[in-house]
Amino acid sequence: MFLGHAITAQQLYGQLLVGLINGSFYALLSLGLAVIFGMLNIVNFAHGALYMVGAFVAYFLLHGLGLNYWWALIGSPLIVGALGALIERTLLYRLRGLDPLYGLLLTFGLALVIQRLFQNYFGASGLPYDIPPGLSGPPRNLGFMYLPNYRAWVIVFSAAVCFSTWFLIEKTKLGAYLRAATENPTLVRAFGVNVPRMITLTYGFGVALAALAGVLAAPINQVRPGMGADIIAVVFAVVVIGGMGSILGSIVTGFVLGMVEGLTKVFYPEASNTVIFVIMAIVLLIKPAGLFGRVA
């Protein structure tokens, strides 16, 4: 039933590559969501919209200021991160200590506003963003498949960013402050640490990761107002499967589920759109806290 036709190695590796690419975005986005949820106890529905804004900022930097992709890789996360800090400081901070439902509603509203604003000005179709010159050119011939340079870059860079973030959080003093403030913010503040400022910066950092994913996605998916909404549902499923509590869990789950999606496209293409949601349903039945989640 599945193998109605022969699968070529080319198809298999091709889809695995696409799976790894998608997995990179799932990992980066669910990492940002997990960090924000840990510190703020808010499910950041605006995450997809800010990923989209990240891609648009890259476009504006190029066409407005003549700053190329490499500038955008730093500039867009900084700009969108600052925007995130502003959102936290003006809007989200009013919800501190309240039911997480309020945070969900506010960020959901933000997502709709941001997306419709961009749709209003730029229409629903995409704006082009070229692959940067350093990474374009003919794909490398690895023997068993062809590996496009830009796609290889996306995977390696995403993995490096994810690993660096994990290292920062789990192994450094700055990360210790983050972990402690996630566990007991009142006590950390009573030691003299400006916890409210930490919370603002954490939200900014989380959305900066989303913007970075947006810049990486721009040459592949083009820059569209709907790109955030398209990806956010899957990212939430990834986060539910991985469990919100674990940094490493979100990274690993993101990459693995991307590959699972890719493999499904090869062997049972009809299910590829829904396989992650099916897995989510199964995980919720067996281990509701998520595969790497801690039961509160």
Next chain:
Amino acid sequence: MREPASAAAEPLLAVAGLQAWYGESHILHGVDFDVRQGEVVTLLGRNGAGKTTTLKAIMGIVAKRKGSAKIAGGETIGLSSDRIARLGVAICPEERGVFASLNVRENLMLPPKIAREGGLTLERIFTLFPNLAERLNSGGGKLSGGEQQMLAIARILRTGARFLMLDEPTEGLAPVIIQQIGRTIAELKREGFTILLVEQNFRFASTVADRYFVMEHGRVIDAFADSQLSANMEKLHEYLGV
């Protein structure tokens, strides 16, 4: 922190008419007491008297407070807890608050230095608490009750805070560890630290305290010096229902 010129100098902590709430619950109804520089003062009272709430109110970590709590002459009602901490105050909470997602070293090094001098060196801390030196890489959640208590005290000693508030430091601990904590408090007192202690175990408190305030229903109902302790023993038994 300011050095006092004499015993008649302003108290380090002066609490007057302090009221505090947890959410809707009105816990403190007007607490009055003071702590002088270099003293060890103990708050005594039954469970629910408001002793822990008093410490939390001074630290600024209750939902709402009214009244007056002056530290080194400056009013602190209205300040956030991080600003109060930076005045040189540190709290060791009843639940200890050891972070499970950090290891012992990270827990120990977490509270930032709020004064350039005045804090204990790591060497000194490991002399006081040798067990901690052996457990530096253990996760915070893996420590025994005694080790957690020692860590909770040790980590505020590094910071340079000279006014320490200890909430039931001997609760649930073995006698050997209780003695160790008693020796530590006596050493800190010799070095000029000021300590506000909450203790149910007044026999332990009597080994270190200079003065006692008895609390009941969110108010201070009695006070006496250490020299008057034996004279007040019967009254104390009544207050504490022991």
